[in-house]
Amino acid sequence: MAWFRRSKQNIQSEGRKETPDGLWTKCGGCGEIIHRKQLEQNLYTCPKCSFHFRIGSKEYFRILLDDGSFSEMDKKMQSTDPLNFVDTKKYSDRIKETIKKTGLNDAVRTGTGKVNKISVVVACMDFAFIGGSMGSVVGEKIARAIDKSLKTRYPMIIISSSGGARMMEAALSLMQLAKTSAKLAQLSDARIPFLSLLTDPTTGGVTASYAMLGDLNIAEPGALIGFAGPRVIRQTIGKDLPKGFQRSEFLLEKGFVDMVVHRKDMKETVARMLALLAN
């Protein structure tokens, strides 16, 4: 659940630094310099090596949902800083600054939309908001989205991207794992499909709750997916980790995801699966 360091580290190690004019981006996979337009057309994946860039809910909704079909729920929901948490900074200030910087109110956006004309309830996490960490707002928004799914019987889709539970809401964050999983149990008992889409990175409390509970777990290529972060494991065992450890392909091999799907094929795959389940 160490989203803080990890997110910093990733920004550096994946070298996604933009050029001063902001038009060119360096690929974190192969180092290729790609023009912004081309990157966008390629759904934020590298045309040369297929590296999947980290994107936000705005981009993902555009990729997955039919044009103009998205209708957002609980758009204004925000954290109340219930514990008056202070570390080197006040949590309430951290929230305010992050809202201003990202234009988002918290680390998930939820709503209804259509995938190739099939109605769905959808949630997508934003890693840009405090490392995509799950506190009360993320838990509550996902719980309400599942309620919507229960009511409409639209299939549920969650796109995860998170460093884990949010430390500044302590035990309240932890309880969101139980809360979202309990709601998914209700959804499952009602025989409504739930597709979990795992993107880079999905670790900690989010993996240990809804991200692993899909009827189908579908991962983007090369995404880091795990419970403990690589740094913690390395510290514990005092050894380097094997190549490809905790990546999507590794999880496929170990039996924890059903398929690894390129972002370009994601919409078609989701639509196909939903059609199969509905017919």
Add this chain to the structure above:
Amino acid sequence: MSKTVTDFERPVMELEKKIEEMRKYADNLDIAEEITKLENKVNQLRESIFANLTRWQRVQLARHPERPYTLDFVQHMLSDFVELHGDRQFGDDKAIVGGFGTLGKETVMLIGQQKGRDTKSNVYRNFGMMNPEGYRKALRLMRMAEKFQKPIITLLDTPGAYPGIEAEERGQAEAIARNLFEMSHLTVPIVVVIIGEGASGGALGMGVGDRILMFENAWYSVIAPESCSSILWRSWDYKEQAAEALKLTAPDLVEQGIVDRVVPEPPGGAHRSHEQAARILKEILLEELGELKKIKPEKLVKLRIEKFSKMGAWKD
């Protein structure tokens, strides 16, 4: 008397030692009076220290090496216990103990995380850190309890789920998530008790229930204070501040609407008397299970999901 003494317990311990020594020569009345006086003093001192414990001090008590563990509660609380082993898929995780036992007059399924008392037993128990097969063992036992309509008691006491290569390969996250999911809709009563350390998903993986009880000097949070310090303060030195910020004690968690009831500890903490701690818990468990037994299965599941659905704080 306790062998390991925390700093804040020392004044009490020193007085107690003095009283014990005086007892050896207590054949004359003058000293007997003196002893009574000292005993009153020691009780007052203990009370005042324990009434003003900081959150970090409670964390230390929760980790006290002589604190009662799951098997101590089994010994003092159940009149019969048959330990069951394995997840039927991979192996038997020794960081968790589970089986059928008799509480009062009834059969219960008791499952608890188990630490060791010395280096050898700690290695055997993996310091109470479970691997995926541990969560799956717990789930197997809970499903069996449901099949035979027996209530479930889980005791939480872990510094966290084990962060190792094999644990990840075998799906640590999936194992925990599956338990949260399945425990949410089991049709028998589940009482969860945080007896020592409730560290993060590793603890919560056995922590979904109808009643959440917590010992007075236990802690429960999303992360241990030391790790929180290292991440947010970028130094290991802020564990006291982190413990304060995390608001991780039993009274804190009652206030946050997570814990239903605080289990009082014997004077000076549960490590001073395992037997008394177990007696207190047993009485509370009988009472809670008696109440839960009256609720119909579907209602029980509905109420449990509602209970967890309410947790958190937000503004629309």
